[in-house]
Amino acid sequence: MSNSIIIADQDTHFFSDVCQNFDHAAQFTKHDAGLLDQIKSCNSVYRFRFPIRKGNGFEVIDAWRVEHSQHQSPTKGGIRYSEMVNEDEVMALAALMTYKCAIVNVPFGGAKGGIKINPKNYTVTELENITRRYTVELAKKNFIGPSIDVPAPDYGSGEREMSWIADTYATMNPGQLDAMGCVTGKPIALHGIAGRREATGRGVAIAARECVSVGEDMQKIGLTPGLSGKKVIVQGLGNVGYHSAKFLSEFGALIVGICEYEGAIYNADGLDVETVFLHRKTTGSILGYPGAKKEFKNPMEGLEQPCDILVPAALENQITLANIGRIQAKIIVEGANGPTSPEAEAIFYKNGGIIIPDMYANAGGVTVSYFEWLKNLSHVAFGRMNRRFEENSNLNLVNMVEGITGVALSPVQRASIIKGASELELVNSGLEDTMIRSYHEIRETLLNNPKIGNQRTAAFVGAINKIAVSYQNLGVWP
Template structure:
């Protein structure tokens, strides 16, 4: 991969580019406030040793970034992956701020990660890593400060270790709200395991109702392709089929499977459980991750890692609608190509916000010492994400209607400063609309609270 490709796929550069694109539609925000909203308020780097099961001492690097607490405690997952970087965690923390704001959940953004390969570590090794990471973070996390959650390669079990570690260090309190995504038996919420995927399906259904996917009134018989078969992808495959869609291809890090008639998702799930991969499922054809992304389909759900749709493959994407189940799967350069080709992209900060929404529900249940039933959780989730989808679609229409006035306002301001080169605003995308909505909400609260002291 060349330097230009590396620059294109740097996650923090992607997050800043998305922010700057939205800010171009918000000429009334002051420069100082913009910089405050853009930058993280705290970046923590930890280096710690672990005595692993093989008898060796290994050194691990961990990160925790708190991007914003303007609207409430920081909120964001912890991922374990060999490719975790500070820039990635900064970007993910930023996206969490805007994700919480776009669905109007009273949290700010945060994210954490440990550079490790869980496939090469035992369960006991992962437990030790988790406990040492949380112990070293100390009071930089807390129920009203910064609340972790599951992410790539972490699970409800990991969250149980986080809770237990924090609880031992802070005895005599209700510490359940310190982390979400816990097992139900220790304060986890019903519905949290499938929440990201369920939210993704709710948003997709409502986007179709709002006319974003032309010539379709529902998901029935829609061709769906899902890249990634972890928590989001696997649950999404099952839920899309329940809505009457045909999931024709899915993949994981080891390969993919395709069936033009639609996959037997139960068979794919059994194959994944028994072999660790979807590859080789009976009655399917093999397909690579790269080829899967370029299949003709109604809905493409990239639900793996960042930077899957780039300038290198965007011209070959044949989906009619892209729904971002993962964080940051589409680069800004690819966004421009897809916009030009008329392929709408439902942005990650809306499409995969089901997870943080139900995490908020779990946090509320923990604070109030309640346990909601599954039907209540799912009903509240659908209502929350349907409302957010309406607001994003309406925001895009409003921005489009205001485009000439916004352009004139920007030109006048630039000429007043003596600048001759004035950027020309293009038609707003769903992503831009979601970011404008989210930034506006955070900026409004920041100004209401005032700049301290």
């Protein structure tokens, strides 16, 4: 399932914005200028074109794969299918992947891919041909492999495309034991992992929950601690937006607004995410949803309605100088990559707001991709080796306690205590621990040096320091 398209009016230089943030953070570190330049620069940029048969003729497809940093191997990053893909964007997203992996302590370098197409304009057969040919081109240049570069789904791509990539790579590398580790985000039946599809959205929700749990920080912006009752607007009802809204709702937040490319809906008393999703699936639009008290044909108006938390989970550059003055949220949780322009961000901070940066907030996807990659290399599903042992050990313990105390537990109590962890539960536990630990690492960096000023810069500082240590450990830098 892909994210949803909401097109910004303002063109930006995305990679320059990322580098600008990097340079600002670098002043709070003590690393050699040459090392900082090495960390910031893209190591490899591969642009290529290939023809496909379309109808009675041919079409030439533009595509990219960027490996930003090989300080850790393999490099890791999704493949974006979009008419708006360009080299600058792919470079920026690859760089963000490098910093993102460092922030959440995932041992990958950053990479990203892009294919300049609108998937809606192609048949399934044509999409398969494009994806397989893209994979062949990567393999020819050694830009894919379980120890080299591991793609994943991104905007416009999903499990189906990842299965085509895995099959193509395995066909080109007969007998390679770890071939399925060449790509993540695969279907469960093709060595994927439970929880991967919803991982990014779950991570966004955990990030928001962790932020609002800090009473000291909430007091500064006039909010009470905890997600309960917090009003949330989510932009995008694709994979990331839908699951962000779903889990935020489960955590106690009130989803009051949802924005999509066809418009936006709002209800201060709350919207039911599942019924909105089903309404859009049935009618093709969120507009006309019976539970909405307000609707807007211009989706950007939906971002400007009253709320406590805004979750932009569509594309980059959605909150800009053009609309930041009308944003009423006190917290922005960046579910998408680069949804807030640097100029808008500065104004939001000046007004006392908190931004949970994309590099951390949407790192749930790469975290669970890491778990999938580990599963593929070990060839054992999570929980398979120890689940029954845990259940038998817990059962013996419960029987012993009941025998000593003479108090019998109810069947529900026994089941909850005895139960061993499934793969999904282990994955969700690992993801939650990663997001919680990483949030407090970022916050600690900020508290230790208040001049840093905000979480994005603190996240960059932390990432730069970790990457610098990796280069030094490799012996590349003294």
